[in-house]
Amino acid sequence: MAFTVRLDTAFLVSSVLVGILYGFSVLMFIGTIWTLTYKRRTQDINRSTVAAATLLFLLSTVDVILVIIEVEDGLVKYRNKFPGGSELFFADLLQEIFIAKNVIYTLQTLLGDGVVIYRCYVVWQSVRVIILPCMLWCGIAAFGICWVYAPRSSSPVSGGSYDQTFIAGEMIWITAFLTFTLATNLFSSGLVAYRIWTIERKVSALRVTKRKIPLLRVFVDAAILYSVALCSFIVIIYAYSSAVFYVMGDMLIPIISIAFYMVFIRIAISKHTQDGWSSETERGTLQFRIQPWQSGPRQSDMSWPTAQK
Structure with missing residues (x-):
């Protein structure tokens, strides 16, 4: 017997x-x-890094707000008003909130x-x-546009569900999108x-002195975290359906930010440590150069001791 997941339950979980994940990403953003x-x-602040981190935070925040609104609409506001109940409400791919979330995920993937x-x-x-990574990035943008626009070019059949042709095509766009972003991340991070x-x-x-936490391991850990998440969602698509990915795919946005x-x-800690080490080295060198001139006895040290009464 195949294991099935109700969309309203999946949305709630x-x-x-x-x-x-968003709460943890907020702490990471503050730390960043x-x-x-x-x-x-x-003038020493890396403005491009600050801008990228801020954009990731804003996109994650907007996505969380949309998730809250969508869950409240499906489970409370339109639970008894929408034809078919909350499960068919979450299965409707033509909702504006649903399309907005797809756009946000595409933008955050392109940014990352x-x-x-x-x-x-x-x-x-x-x-x-970076020629090949840029080509893969363009492929991500193309497939992202396709899988965002695909629901708007179709309409559900009776019962609020979509035909198998549309579902198969949608799975192709999603799989291609995730595969290209996975290849881009692995290839660029590997380089x-x-x-x-x-x-x-x-x-x-x-x-x-050796670094206690090599910078190389940080890049590898981040690449593994993102790659494992992408591979898991690719498996989810083929194990269940593309609709489940639309539900669970919201978790990818804070994972990207983290x-x-x-x-x-x-990188910031490494640069700060390197700058501090350079400053200490310069001070040590300066002290070494000055010390021979101060190594001779001072006039006060050459005075004879006085007799104590």
């Missing part, structure tokens, strides 16, 4: 999990802004993958390296990790 701005001059590609370019300083690894090998002999906040915080 998903909204709770989204709230938990604090790490990027604490004890830093205005764009940050990964830009980070890859900064590390490699080569346009040729960044490889570049950092090669640089670490070259300078490891010159470094006096993954990037992890990287932002670690």
Whole structure:
């Protein structure tokens, strides 16, 4: 007997999990802004990173608001008014809130993958390296437009459900969208990790102290977190249906934010530690240069001791 999930139940569980993940992402966002701005001059703040983190936070916040409104409409406001009850209400793909959530998820995915590609370019300083990631990013945008626009080009048949042709086509768009973003994330993160690894090998002999938390591991952890989430949702699509993905897909938005906040915080801490180490080195060098001039005995030290009465 196949295991089935009611959409209203899935929406309720998903909204709770989204709230938990969003709360954690808010804490990560606060930590990101604090790490990027604490004890830093205005000209030293990385404005592009702050802007990206703020956009991720705003998109996550808007998505949570839409989830709350949709759950309240389906379970309370239109529970007895919508034909077929709350389950068919959540199965209606033509609702404005539903389409708005898809747009937000597409925008956040494009923003996150764009940050990964830009980070890859900064590390490699080569346009040729990011040609394939940029092509994949364009594919993400194209498939995102298709799977957002697809529900508007169709209408449900009797009973509020959609025909199998539409469902199969929708699953193709969603799968292609997730596959392209997974490939972009893995390929770009792999290039960044490889570049950092090669640089670490070259300078490891010159470094006096080793980092307690290697920056490479942070990139790998963030890539694994996002990749596991994407693979899980791809399995959900084929195990159940695309409608279940629309419900559980809300959890991907805070997961994307959390993954990037992890990287932002670690990079800021690493840069702050490196700047502090450089300052300590400069002060130590200056003290070493001044010390020989002060090593001679001072005039007060050369006086004879006086007899104590």
